[in-house]
Amino acid sequence: MDRRSLFAGTAALAAGAMLGARQASTQPAANQSPGVYRMKLGSFEITAATDGIAYRPLTDGFVRNASLVDVQQALKDAFLPTDKVPIPFTPLVVNTGSKLVLLDAGNGQFGAPTSGQLVANLTAAGIDPKAVNTVIISHFHGDHINGLRGKDGALTYPNAEIMVPAPEWAFWMDDANMDKAPEGLKPGFQGARRVFAPIADKVTRYEPGKELLTGIHSVAAYGHTPGHCTFAIESGNQRMLYLADITNNPLLFVRNPDWSAVFDQDADMARAARRRALDMAAQEKMLVAGYHYPFPAMGHIVKDGNRFDVVPMFWTPTL
Numbered sequence: 607m608d609r610r611s612l613f614a615g616t617a618a619l620a621a622g623a624m625l626g627a628r629q630a631s632t633q634p635a636a637n638q639s640p641g642v643y644r645m646k647l648g649s650f651e652i653t654a655a656t657d658g659i660a661y662r663p664l665t666d667g668f669v670r671n672a673s674l675v676d677v678q679q680a681l682k683d684a685f686l687p688t689d690k691v692p693i694p695f696t697p698l699v700v701n702t703g704s705k706l707v708l709l710d711a712g713n714g715q716f717g718a719p720t721s722g723q724l725v726a727n728l729t730a731a732g733i734d735p736k737a738v739n740t741v742i743i744s745h746f747h748g749d750h751i752n753g754l755r756g757k758d759g760a761l762t763y764p765n766a767e768i769m770v771p772a773p774e775w776a777f778w779m780d781d782a783n784m785d786k787a788p789e790g791l792k793p794g795f796q797g798a799r800r801v802f803a804p805i806a807d808k809v810t811r812y813e814p815g816k817e818l819l820t821g822i823h824s825v826a827a828y829g830h831t832p833g834h835c836t837f838a839i840e841s842g843n844q845r846m847l848y849l850a851d852i853t854n855n856p857l858l859f860v861r862n863p864d865w866s867a868v869f870d871q872d873a874d875m876a877r878a879a880r881r882r883a884l885d886m887a888a889q890e891k892m893l894v895a896g897y898h899y900p901f902p903a904m905g906h907i908v909k910d911g912n913r914f915d916v917v918p919m920f921w922t923p924t925l
Contacts, residue, residue, distance in 0.1 A: 648841025773833030829876030
């Protein structure tokens with residue numbers, strides 16, 4: 607089939623579709639259906655629930671050690687717009703059989719208008735926020751902690767133990783660190799205080815490298831923030847790695863693992879942590895989940911020379 611024949615056929619199909627559209631009784635939908643995906647990991651049930659997405663205008667300096675032209679080309683190669691970076695948010699719920707565990711809490715009522723969807727999607731999945739036993743936080747950036755408490759101060763997960771990395775608490779809750787921080791970092795300190803100061807005596811601070819709950823291990827991955835952690839989840843003979851913010855948008859920072867995002871507080875440490883995690887995932891063929899990956903934010907890492915890529919997980923209707 608040549609190009610002319612192809613477009614002639616397409617035009618005929620479009621005309622037929624327009625005729626069908628005039629007869630349709632269902633109005634076009636303005637929004638997606640609930641953003642929920644479930645899978646089994648051994649005896650655990652994993653639920654990915656989207657908190658929505660934000661779009662960050664792309665400016666020079668978003669990647670500190672790459673030119674704007676190179677970043678735009680990487681976005682173009684991924685069939686993405688070249689003037690903004692899509693940043694999805696996908697927390698995970700791990701049902702261990704005895705506990706319902708949420709990994710990171712989303713934006714809540716404090717993010718972009720296209721975010722803050724976590725509670726609605728959990729509800730659509732049949733998960734009552736009051737039934738969550740434990741919330742484990744990877745780090746203190748607002749898109750991971752703001753969903754813990756609403757604008758009225760009420761806890762979103764009122765019956766849950768909240769667990770945070772001890773090094774994160776030590777950094778963000780220290781007044782001396784806040785006083786000497788550059789202006790661009792001060793909102794992070796203020797946000798951490800808004801969330802945690804009223805409940806400080808109820809927050810459990812964990813040491814990275816420890817098993818936090820049966821089958822959920824914390825892994826130190828410092829650099830993005832001073833106490834940033836990932837989580838290895840294991841049940842039976844199956845394992846997965848929740849990467850949190852190791853890569854931000856993977857189409858940029860998995861494919862270019864040595865690039866440094868503007869969000870990374872210590873670029874060298876973040877780069878080293880990223881490579882360690884991606885190397886391990888590729889070598890061990892581990893399933894990974896990335897907080898800022900395209901929904902359902904799961905897949906496998908493959909290594910090609912000095913670079914990596916993500917092979918998305920296939921959707922399946924059964925667990």
